[in-house]
Amino acid sequence: MSPNLTEVRNQLPAVQASTYLNTGSYGPLSRAAANAIEEENRQQLQAGRLTRMGPSAQSIPASLRAGFARVFGCEAGEVALTHHTTDGMNIATWGVQYRPGDEIVTNSWEHPGGLLPVYAAARRFDLKVRMVALDKDDDEETVLTKFDRVIGPRTKLVSIAHVSWKTGTVLPIDSLAELVHRHDGLLAVDGAQSGGAMHLDMASSGADFYAIPGQKWLCGPEGIGALYVNRERIGDLLQTYVGYPSLRNGGAYDETGIFLPPAGARRYEVGTTYGPAMAGMWSGLQWLEELGLEWVYERTQKMTRFTRETLASIPTVRLVHTPSYAGLTSFTIDGISPSAAVEQLAETGVLIRSVPDPDLIRVSSHFFNDENDIDKLRAGIEGLNGNGA
Numbered sequence: 475m476s477p478n479l480t481e482v483r484n485q486l487p488a489v490q491a492s493t494y495l496n497t498g499s500y501g502p503l504s505r506a507a508a509n510a511i512e513e514e515n516r517q518q519l520q521a522g523r524l525t526r527m528g529p530s531a532q533s534i535p536a537s538l539r540a541g542f543a544r545v546f547g548c549e550a551g552e553v554a555l556t557h558h559t560t561d562g563m564n565i566a567t568w569g570v571q572y573r574p575g576d577e578i579v580t581n582s583w584e585h586p587g588g589l590l591p592v593y594a595a596a597r598r599f600d601l602k603v604r605m606v607a608l609d610k611d612d613d614e615e616t617v618l619t620k621f622d623r624v625i626g627p628r629t630k631l632v633s634i635a636h637v638s639w640k641t642g643t644v645l646p647i648d649s650l651a652e653l654v655h656r657h658d659g660l661l662a663v664d665g666a667q668s669g670g671a672m673h674l675d676m677a678s679s680g681a682d683f684y685a686i687p688g689q690k691w692l693c694g695p696e697g698i699g700a701l702y703v704n705r706e707r708i709g710d711l712l713q714t715y716v717g718y719p720s721l722r723n724g725g726a727y728d729e730t731g732i733f734l735p736p737a738g739a740r741r742y743e744v745g746t747t748y749g750p751a752m753a754g755m756w757s758g759l760q761w762l763e764e765l766g767l768e769w770v771y772e773r774t775q776k777m778t779r780f781t782r783e784t785l786a787s788i789p790t791v792r793l794v795h796t797p798s799y800a801g802l803t804s805f806t807i808d809g810i811s812p813s814a815a816v817e818q819l820a821e822t823g824v825l826i827r828s829v830p831d832p833d834l835i836r837v838s839s840h841f842f843n844d845e846n847d848i849d850k851l852r853a854g855i856e857g858l859n860g861n862g863a
């Protein structure tokens with residue numbers, strides 16, 4: 475039986491306080507996550523943090539890796555816990571073994587979280603960055619043709635977001651993986667706008683590396699995320715940062731400079747983590763799994779479709795049409811700039827955001843949103859005072 479939406483929304487107090495349509499920036503925290511954060515904090519305060527040492531300290535991280543693995547559709551040994559998407563993109567981008575003159579292919583829509591590691595690695599390793607210029611009206615075939623033109627024998631890495639944070643376009647990462655693998659290159663995917671918003675299956679995606687955050691579509695706390703590293707790549711993706719958690723059996727190093735990593739992606743984890751974030755993420759994820767991840771994804775699709783239909787029926791709205799979507803929808807409104815529209819809508823309690831280059835308004839529709847939220851968005855748009863933009 476499907477979960478009861480009223481009960482679901484009761485577990486997310488922030489969605490009652492406003493018309494919550496900006497999960498792409500931050501998801502609402504669930505009661506399950508918040509309670510676990512509070513409980514962990516309470517224990518740390520009262521019992522002390524020394525109780526976190528010893529074997530039992532490993533149980534939440536291990537469960538969480540397994541939980542994230544179910545979100546990714548991969549094995550737990552292919553998951554490293556990170557702090558956020560950008561952390562995962564850095565681990566992947568810096569860990570690739572480059573030679574001077576190698577190329578990294580990326581595109582004009584990337585978020586700084588994926589793009590800046592590319593720029594920094596290119597500067598340090600003397601690599602060339604090949605930028606694909608995407609356009610909001612590009613269809614999938616055009617996108618692939620543009621990438622096909624620049625991916626070649628010198629391409630060591632393609633770095634791309636699965637879902638564009640600007641337009642909401644779902645990029646065809648499986649076809650891009652095929653293109654880059656043909657030239658022995660690798661694919662790193664920024665999953666900030668897909669992890670928790672759509673069904674993922676790492677094996678069929680072809681991604682070598684895939685980074686997701688906890689705080690957006692998984693409605694978890696800040697400071698926790700995950701990186702998938704395809705098991706075939708774990709031996710080749712270098713550890714850029716290392717520390718005791720990156721060692722086999724918690725201590726496999728000696729004074730000659732030898733250190734041995736564990737078999738799995740856990741080797742990319744490096745030091746003490748924030749217990750409340752771990753506990754909150756694990757409880758929040760268990761709650762989502764109780765609702766059913768597939769139910770979450772189906773509702774996200776349904777609500778995004780409804781959002782798009784509603785917006786398309788407003789005469790002043792110019793929707794960015796994308797061949798497929800996860801939870802993001804972007805558009806402009808005749809006669810008002812995106813930032814002014816977002817500001818005015820916030821005054822009516824409708825929380826969305828604008829994005830730059832191209833300047834668009836962005837709405838996030840997630841499993842907890844209902845038709846009433848979207849009707850409030852419509853009413854808010856219809857009541858806007860234009861600023862002549």
Ligand SMILES: Cc1ncc(COP(=O)(O)O)c(C=O)c1O
Pocket residue numbers: 498499558559560561585586587588635637638639664666667686687699
């Ligand atoms: C596509 C994309 N990548 C990366 C990020 C940065 O995410 P994080 O703060 O988890 O590193 C965002 C955040 O909005 C994003 O939309």
